[in-house]
Amino acid sequence: MILARRKIAYWLYEKYSFMKILMIFMILMSPLLFKMILIFFYRRHVEKKAKKDITVGFFHPNCNACTPQENVLWSAVKAIQTEYDNVQICIYTGDLEAKPHTILSNVESKFGIKLQPNIRFLYLRKRKWIRSFAYLGSMWVGCEALSLLKPHIMIDSMGYGFCNFIFKYCGRCTVINYVHNPLVSVDKLKTRYVIHSNNQYIITRRPAFSLGVSKGIAFLWGKIGRVADVVMVNSSWTKENILNIWNCPQKAHIVYPPIGLENLMKRADSCLDKKNQFRIMNASEFKPENNHELILRALNKARLKIKRNIMDEVRLVLINLSSEPCESYVQRLKEIVKQQDLEDYVKIYPQSMHSNRLEEELIKATFGIYAKVDDEFGSDLIAGLTTGQIMIVHASGAAKAELINTEDESRSGYLVKTVDDYAHALEEALHLSPADKRRMQKASRRIADQFSRFAFQKEFLKIIGPFLESKKKKLYNVACSYA
Numbered sequence: 001m002i003l004a005r006r007k008i009a010y011w012l013y014e015k016y017s018f019m020k021i022l023m024i025f026m027i028l029m030s031p032l033l034f035k036m037i038l039i040f041f042y043r044r045h046v047e048k049k050a051k052k053d054i055t056v057g058f059f060h061p062n063c064n065a066c067t068p069q070e071n072v073l074w075s076a077v078k079a080i081q082t083e084y085d086n087v088q089i090c091i092y093t094g095d096l097e098a099k100p101h102t103i104l105s106n107v108e109s110k111f112g113i114k115l116q117p118n119i120r121f122l123y124l125r126k127r128k129w130i131r132s133f134a135y136l137g138s139m140w141v142g143c144e145a146l147s148l149l150k151p152h153i154m155i156d157s158m159g160y161g162f163c164n165f166i167f168k169y170c171g172r173c174t175v176i177n178y179v180h181n182p183l184v185s186v187d188k189l190k191t192r193y194v195i196h197s198n199n200q201y202i203i204t205r206r207p208a209f210s211l212g213v214s215k216g217i218a219f220l221w222g223k224i225g226r227v228a229d230v231v232m233v234n235s236s237w238t239k240e241n242i243l244n245i246w247n248c249p250q251k252a253h254i255v256y257p258p259i260g261l262e263n264l265m266k267r268a269d270s271c272l273d274k275k276n277q278f279r280i281m282n283a284s285e286f287k288p289e290n291n292h293e294l295i296l297r298a299l300n301k302a303r304l305k306i307k308r309n310i311m312d313e314v315r316l317v318l319i320n321l322s323s324e325p326c327e328s329y330v331q332r333l334k335e336i337v338k339q340q341d342l343e344d345y346v347k348i349y350p351q352s353m354h355s356n357r358l359e360e361e362l363i364k365a366t367f368g369i370y371a372k373v374d375d376e377f378g379s380d381l382i383a384g385l386t387t388g389q390i391m392i393v394h395a396s397g398a399a400k401a402e403l404i405n406t407e408d409e410s411r412s413g414y415l416v417k418t419v420d421d422y423a424h425a426l427e428e429a430l431h432l433s434p435a436d437k438r439r440m441q442k443a444s445r446r447i448a449d450q451f452s453r454f455a456f457q458k459e460f461l462k463i464i465g466p467f468l469e470s471k472k473k474k475l476y477n478v479a480c481s482y483a
């Protein structure tokens with residue numbers, strides 16, 4: 001009886017919060033509507049000046065920052081500049097204090113991308129509203145952007161998605177999104193959810209309020225987002241969420257972002273010959289969820305099955321990438337090593353390492369190993385793959401979804417779960433013939449190559465190309481009919 005009443009209360013509260021979000025949306029929309037109608041009648045002012053130019057706008061209010069999102073932005077701009085000459089690029093940014101030339105020189109120094117300076121910067125004064133009201137505020141900023149200039153193609157490269165409707169119907173633009181992170185993930189729409197910390201699973205119930213709010217945002221975001229012409233996503237996880245919430249299967253494409261490991265890639269080209277054949281490594285934070293203990297136990301288990309002459313050469317190298325003190329954890333690891341009599345085979349580097357030195361270590365190791373469950377996509381792992389490491393990793397998260405290939409022909413590594421699996425994989429990996437090793441190392445390299453800037457630009461152009469071509473044709477026809 002009490003349970004039923006609680007259930008009803010939960011349900012009611014959830015619906016109430018859902019409605020609340022819709023109400024906020026309505027209230028926000030009413031003044032916005034007027035503005036949107038005005039914008040609909042604005043001219044594109046660039047068209048008059050340079051009729052033949054296509055304008056491509058990048059809606060990226062934080063363009064002067066230095067995160068992976070900006071790497072995507074500037075790589076995309078560069079791709080368009082190299083491939084097309086009659087395209088005017090406009091960046092909508094909220095970095096009011098940053099002058100165009102400082103932004104461009106920052107791009108060069110931070111990302112190593114040299115851009116042609118004929119980029120137009122349009123400054124958004126309302127950037128601070130973007131995150132307000134669960135990102136609904138971004139619609140205002142979108143309106144402001146269009147009132148400055150209406151481009152032919154608008155690319156929302158921060159992936160808010162709430163402006164899509166405005167760009168499409170008031171601006172009459174072709175709308176393209178690049179979504180890094182879904183505003184709401186499908187997990188947040190579930191009543192019960194699992195958290196795991198320290199490799200323990202706990203099932204809990206989401207508070208009704210936050211569930212209702214998430215559902216409200218997902219509802220609106222889905223309805224508004226799906227009017228985009230194309231949406232690019234940065235991973236299969238993001239794609240899954242977009243497909244579920246936006247429900248637009250033909251429009252979503254995975255375009256992997258550039259990871260910014262160009263330097264390592266250059267160095268790594270010659271590194272396959274420099275590897276110590278039986279060196280296994282991991283560089284990560286020293287903390288319980290990274291589960292170094294499991295790796296040590298697995299090595300101990302595998303030891304008896306590994307040929308003596310190989311085992312003598314095996315070195316497992318664990319490197320500290322923590323940002324906080326972790327003495328007790330390291331102490332514990334050392335105890336385990338001692339208990340299991342692994343001192344000859346395991347090397348722990350507790351001091352943090354200079355990046356140059358770390359690269360050396362990456363290049364030296366033939367194998368990478370880790371045991372974190374549901375690991376997010378990490379550039380550490382890509383760094384390992386870049387240097388051609390054969391990976392033995394937990395079968396979950398990004399590794400399982402897209403970073404390790406386990407099909408026979410193109411196998412690049414091992415996806416495993418239990419201590420026994422790890423031990424077995426170690427045994428198999430350490431006994432690989434040199435030819436097999438080489439093949440798998442090359443497979444790893446191929447996976448890492450998908451995250452290069454070159455690969456990103458190729459994929460990006462493949463998607464945006466048809467839109468640019470069709471706009472070009474249209475403009476050409478208009479110009480002819482005037483002549």
Ligand SMILES: *[C@@H]1O[C@H](CO)[C@@H](O)[C@H](O)[C@H]1NC(C)=O
Pocket residue numbers: 068180181234235238257376377378
């Ligand atoms: C996608 O973007 C999110 C947010 O920036 C990031 O956490 C995730 O690692 C990215 N995935 C890939 C494959 O880069």
Ligand SMILES: *[C@@H]1O[C@H](CO)[C@@H](O)[C@H](O)[C@H]1NC(C)=O
Pocket residue numbers: 281282283284289290291368369370371372375378380381383384
């Ligand atoms: C080391 O392990 C952690 C998780 O345990 C992982 O995130 C990281 O990518 C691994 N590092 C390398 C270089 O493989």
Ligand SMILES: *[C@@H]1O[C@H](CO)[C@@H](O)[C@H](O)[C@H]1NC(C)=O
Pocket residue numbers: 320321322323324325326327330350351352
């Ligand atoms: C690991 O590195 C961090 C950051 O440099 C440091 O604070 C911590 O003390 C190191 N851990 C150990 C056990 O030395």
